[in-house]
Amino acid sequence: MKRNTLSYKIRQYLMFAGPATVLFCGVVIIPLIYGFYLTFTSWDGISTTKPFVGIANYASAFSDGAFWVAMGRTLIYSAIAVILVNVMAFLLAYMVTRGIKGQNFFRAGFFIPNLIGGIVLGYVWKFVFNSAFVAIGENLNIGFLKDSWLGTPSGAMACMIIVAVWQYAGYMMLIYVAGFMSVSKSLIEAAQIDGCTQSQATWKVIVPLMRSSFVQCIFLTITRCFMVYDVNLTLTEGGPFNSSVMAAMHVYRTAFTERLFGTGQAEALILFLVCAIVGVTQVYIGRRGEVSA
Amino acid sequence: MKKLITAIATVTAAAMAVTPVMAATDLTVFNSKSEIQTQFEEEAPVYSELAGVNMEVAMSNDPVITHMGTRYASNNPYVLSMVDAKDVYSLTPEHGIDLADTDAAKDTDYAIEIDGKVAALPFCIEARGVMYNKTAIEDITGEEFKPEDYKTLDAFKELLDKLVEGGMDAPVAIMKEDWSLAAHYLAQVVEEQEDPEAYVQKLVAGEGDIINNEKFNSLMDTFDVLMEYNYAKDSAVNADRNKSEDMLAWGDVAFMFGGNWDWSLIVQSESDSEMGMMPVPQNTEDGTNEKLVGGGSKYFFVDSSVSEEQQQAAKDFLNWMATDPDGQDFVSNTCALVSPYKSNTLDVSDPLSVSVKAFADAGNLIGNYNFFPDDHITKVGASMQKYLGGEIDREGLADELTEYWKGAAVIEH
Amino acid sequence: MYELENAKAARRRKIVNVVMWIVLLVLFLAFIFPFIIALINAFKANTDINRFPLAFIGPRKGFITSNFPTAMEKMNFWGVFGNSVIITVSATVLTLIFSGMCAFVVTRNNWVACRLIFALMIASMVIPFQVLMIPIVSIYGGTLNVLNHRLTLILMHTGFSVSMATFMYSGAIKTNIPLELEEAALIDGCTRWQTYWRVVYPLLGPTTATVAIIDAMAFWNDYLLPSLVLTNKPLYTIPIATQIFYGSMGGSDMGCVLAALILAMLPILILYLIMQKYIVEGVTSGAVKG
Numbered sequence: 001m002k003r004n005t006l007s008y009k010i011r012q013y014l015m016f017a018g019p020a021t022v023l024f025c026g027v028v029i030i031p032l033i034y035g036f037y038l039t040f041t042s043w044d045g046i047s048t049t050k051p052f053v054g055i056a057n058y059a060s061a062f063s064d065g066a067f068w069v070a071m072g073r074t075l076i077y078s079a080i081a082v083i084l085v086n087v088m089a090f091l092l093a094y095m096v097t098r099g100i101k102g103q104n105f106f107r108a109g110f111f112i113p114n115l116i117g118g119i120v121l122g123y124v125w126k127f128v129f130n131s132a133f134v135a136i137g138e139n140l141n142i143g144f145l146k147d148s149w150l151g152t153p154s155g156a157m158a159c160m161i162i163v164a165v166w167q168y169a170g171y172m173m174l175i176y177v178a179g180f181m182s183v184s185k186s187l188i189e190a191a192q193i194d195g196c197t198q199s200q201a202t203w204k205v206i207v208p209l210m211r212s213s214f215v216q217c218i219f220l221t222i223t224r225c226f227m228v229y230d231v232n233l234t235l236t237e238g239g240p241f242n243s244s245v246m247a248a249m250h251v252y253r254t255a256f257t258e259r260l261f262g263t264g265q266a267e268a269l270i271l272f273l274v275c276a277i278v279g280v281t282q283v284y285i286g287r288r289g290e291v292s293a
Numbered sequence: 294m295k296k297l298i299t300a301i302a303t304v305t306a307a308a309m310a311v312t313p314v315m316a317a318t319d320l321t322v323f324n325s326k327s328e329i330q331t332q333f334e335e336e337a338p339v340y341s342e343l344a345g346v347n348m349e350v351a352m353s354n355d356p357v358i359t360h361m362g363t364r365y366a367s368n369n370p371y372v373l374s375m376v377d378a379k380d381v382y383s384l385t386p387e388h389g390i391d392l393a394d395t396d397a398a399k400d401t402d403y404a405i406e407i408d409g410k411v412a413a414l415p416f417c418i419e420a421r422g423v424m425y426n427k428t429a430i431e432d433i434t435g436e437e438f439k440p441e442d443y444k445t446l447d448a449f450k451e452l453l454d455k456l457v458e459g460g461m462d463a464p465v466a467i468m469k470e471d472w473s474l475a476a477h478y479l480a481q482v483v484e485e486q487e488d489p490e491a492y493v494q495k496l497v498a499g500e501g502d503i504i505n506n507e508k509f510n511s512l513m514d515t516f517d518v519l520m521e522y523n524y525a526k527d528s529a530v531n532a533d534r535n536k537s538e539d540m541l542a543w544g545d546v547a548f549m550f551g552g553n554w555d556w557s558l559i560v561q562s563e564s565d566s567e568m569g570m571m572p573v574p575q576n577t578e579d580g581t582n583e584k585l586v587g588g589g590s591k592y593f594f595v596d597s598s599v600s601e602e603q604q605q606a607a608k609d610f611l612n613w614m615a616t617d618p619d620g621q622d623f624v625s626n627t628c629a630l631v632s633p634y635k636s637n638t639l640d641v642s643d644p645l646s647v648s649v650k651a652f653a654d655a656g657n658l659i660g661n662y663n664f665f666p667d668d669h670i671t672k673v674g675a676s677m678q679k680y681l682g683g684e685i686d687r688e689g690l691a692d693e694l695t696e697y698w699k700g701a702a703v704i705e706h
Numbered sequence: 707m708y709e710l711e712n713a714k715a716a717r718r719r720k721i722v723n724v725v726m727w728i729v730l731l732v733l734f735l736a737f738i739f740p741f742i743i744a745l746i747n748a749f750k751a752n753t754d755i756n757r758f759p760l761a762f763i764g765p766r767k768g769f770i771t772s773n774f775p776t777a778m779e780k781m782n783f784w785g786v787f788g789n790s791v792i793i794t795v796s797a798t799v800l801t802l803i804f805s806g807m808c809a810f811v812v813t814r815n816n817w818v819a820c821r822l823i824f825a826l827m828i829a830s831m832v833i834p835f836q837v838l839m840i841p842i843v844s845i846y847g848g849t850l851n852v853l854n855h856r857l858t859l860i861l862m863h864t865g866f867s868v869s870m871a872t873f874m875y876s877g878a879i880k881t882n883i884p885l886e887l888e889e890a891a892l893i894d895g896c897t898r899w900q901t902y903w904r905v906v907y908p909l910l911g912p913t914t915a916t917v918a919i920i921d922a923m924a925f926w927n928d929y930l931l932p933s934l935v936l937t938n939k940p941l942y943t944i945p946i947a948t949q950i951f952y953g954s955m956g957g958s959d960m961g962c963v964l965a966a967l968i969l970a971m972l973p974i975l976i977l978y979l980i981m982q983k984y985i986v987e988g989v990t991s992g993a994v995k996g
Contacts, residue, residue: 015899016811016898016902017807019803020805021808021823024830024869026861027866028830028865028866030845031838034841035837035840045365045840046384092730100730102727104982109734110734111978115923115974120948120967127759130536131756131759132743136760147527223831239530241678248834248836251836252836256355256356256362257356257359257668257671258667261362261840268836275832275834331780351937351938363843366843366848367846367848535756536757538756539752539756539757543753561753561959563751
């Protein structure tokens with residue numbers, strides 16, 4: 001059997017990767033290309049005609065002030081959320097890998113928020129912020145809980161971040177746990193024999209070796225935070241007074257509420273590009289000088 | 294390999310086996326009034342049997358226009374769709390048929406006509422005003438509550454003070470939802486003008502002079518009073534709608550601006566209070582404080598691309614709903630809605646709709662303005678929320694509104 | 707002297723551990739707080755939920771269980787539950803099969819096609835779904851007319867999830883499967899196909915468990931895609947059926963919402979509790995090296 005001929009390669013590829021390629025292209029690549037074409041039309045989403053308008057949609061996307069405000073807001077939200085999620089996840093992972101009693105129980109417990117979907121999760125948290133916290137504030141007379149946090153722009157932003165931490169910390173924790181466990185015991189023992197305390201061993205030996213865990217977690221949190229929509233929709237509804245409308249929600253509103261489908265699609269592509277650039281840059285910087293174990 | 298193929302085959306077979314053969318569903322109906330979805334679904338088999346069709350009712354919580362967009366994009370329209378009035382203008386010119394030949398169309402004053410064709414027929418009459426809890430008010434004042442005594446803002450404010458003295462700390466609730474503030478409350482500024490159409494044209498041209506407009510100031514004076522007595526004054530932009538409705542139902546507050554659709558939430562509270570609706574109190578002589586604002590609502594149109602039989606089945610359903618005793622019973626009793634059709638003389642059961650019907654029957658409804666731009670709710674709603682939250686004053690609100698309206702894209706009609 | 711130091715260190719370590727245990731417990735309670743609130747309120751009437759969110763037993767209408775049967779009836783629970791199970795299980799199985807195979811060929815060969823598809827898959831992880839939504843309905847509904855079949859949704863779910871799954875399998879293959887093992891199998895006369903199924907795939911068990919649970923959760927909970935693909939009532943999945951309890955305008959039937967939430971969450975929670983051991987193992991062995 002020849003293993004260098006083109007036909008061998010094609011057969012091999014199709015046999016193994018054929019189904020995945022077909023399905024993936026069918027639902028992602030082809031619709032993406034078709035969607036790209038739609039950004040050059042002034043389709044309203046309902047009409048049977050799709051008039052061609054050139055780059056007019058990109059012009060209006062670039063001049064849409066509210067879109068860039070939402071984009072800036074998304075950047076701030078993502079920056080804070082990414083840091084907090086990863087700090088929390090790392091600390092959790094650190095605590096549940098020290099051999100504490102019941103650590104498996106804790107590992108399982110912190111992951112539970114991942115079991116419910118974004119829409120429902122937003123409703124439940126809205127109820128918690130609006131009703132449960134306020135009731136606690138009133139019963140125990142705690143001033144800062146008495147008025148719902150969702151009522152002010154900065155409060156609503158804080159709520160979004162809290163929910164992000166709650167939602168993703170457990171998932172990222174598992175990846176960090178894996179990172180901790182992949183650093184071999186003998187390396188740590190060697191460090192301790194050399195006179196390191198346990199915390200020194202953690203910071204000077206283990207953490208540098210976990211670089212790829214960090215890269216992976218930060219990549220995942222960045223992409224998820226950038227595209228936040230479900231929770232935005234059901235938790236804050238963009239309010240108060242549109243102060244918490246994130247980029248994805250703005251895109252959705254432009255395309256479907258204002259029925260400027262082409263413009264919305266163009267804005268979505270810009271969002272995709274920004275997100276891809278940030279994500280890829282992060283991975284690139286993170287990978288540079290990676291310490292291999 | 295064998296295992297794999299078997300696995301795939303099993304999965305595929307399982308998936309295929311339970312995919313029902315798509316029997317030609319004769320009558321697909323889109324219901325955009327989510328609170329009556331259960332009633333509608335229960336009626337579907339009954340009507341199907343009666344009319345010899347296969348009726349299926351669907352709903353969606355997406356905005357109506359979004360949902361219709363995905364249905365048309367996927368070439369899968371409903372035979373009969375219930376949409377909001379403003380959507381009729383964007384959907385029916387391309388997708389609707391003329392309903393002029395139906396009995397239902399001849400039986401109502403609320404049909405929407407476009408270019409001489411009857412484009413859509415209403416499902417119900419809905420109106421906006423101030424909802425009150427009669428029992429709670431009377432418990433404090435000790436005398437019978439007659440809403441017509443409080444049509445002026447001065448008289449209304451006196452009553453509010455009396456309620457506060459009597460122990461109701463804050464007798465008002467305000468919904469913070471953008472649709473309520475923008476499309477329901479502030480919309481009245483346009484709807485109560487002598488000539489709404491001309492006024493909107495002025496607004497679009499940037500000549501509305503909102504801050505000096507009589508109606509704007511009159512309605513905002515009332516809104517200021519409502520804000521002053523709002524139970525959620527300190528976090529007004531975050532009042533929870535479920536909680537507010539419950540407080541109204543149980544008499545913790547006495548008044549809330551809203552409409553007869555609010556009954557679907559109030560009824561969940563299972564309280565025994567007597568309730569009703571009254572016009573928004575205003576210090577005005579123009580008579581608008583004696584009328585509710587509203588009219589036909591939730592419009593049905595029939596899709597033009599489906600088969601003749603399906604179109605006929607849809608028309609038959611509309612006639613049944615409007616004129617058949619069973620259909621009238623469905624609208625008035627099962628769904629507890631006010632019918633917009635003259636031949637329907639049934640009384641309605643929910644107390645808010647009783648008020649609405651009384652005003653409608655007496656000709657005391659100020660019509661809806663149905664052509665607000667698509668982004669009106671999100672943008673004007675945000676401005677109103679800022680006002681409600683004390684972020685801007687009346688002048689600031691007027692400025693934002695002026696800015697919004699300049700060149701705004703009013704729905705073509 | 708050395709002994710003493712050691713004892714001291716051990717004692718300090720013990721104290722630190724106790725402190726950490728307490729911190730973990732507090733955090734854990736904070737993490738499940740929303741679920742506790744949901745559980746308490748699922749057994750109360752709406753008026754009690756709205757006004758007394760913290761009460762264990764509603765002061766006005768007392769302890770009730772009627773939210774559950776009401777929610778189950780209104781959403782046609784067993785019907786939609788069946789749909790959700792069929793769709794989740796089928797799509798998960800297909801994802802596991804196709805993406806494992808794809809990762810194998812992509813990781814072990816440096817062909818152009820392999821590099822291209824892998825790069826596309828990674829890039830696709832940052833595409834907002836909103837970008838694809840209308841194109842998908844207009845291609846599959848408008849042109850091909852294949853919406854409203856469970857199989858369509860199953861294949862679409864698979865298509866969306868193969869990228870992430872391939873990524874994870876690829877990491878596991880790179881780090882955990884020694885190349886020598888495969889070469890040995892080839893020398894023994896195995897074809898590539900046999901090598902994969904007999905030698906490589908069994909070693910990917912932990913990753914398979916991780917991918918399975920992550921994707922099963924995503925499919926079980928997904929709302930947007932199923933709501934676009936399945937518009938006929940008999941085909942609804944649990945998240946679509948739950949929509950009936952949310953008013954479109956800010957008011958909702960909270961009692962039923964919470965009951966439905968608990969009903970929808972139970973099966974996946976049970977699955978998770980059974981499999982959770984494998985998840986940690988799977989992440990440990992596979993996902994880290996991307």
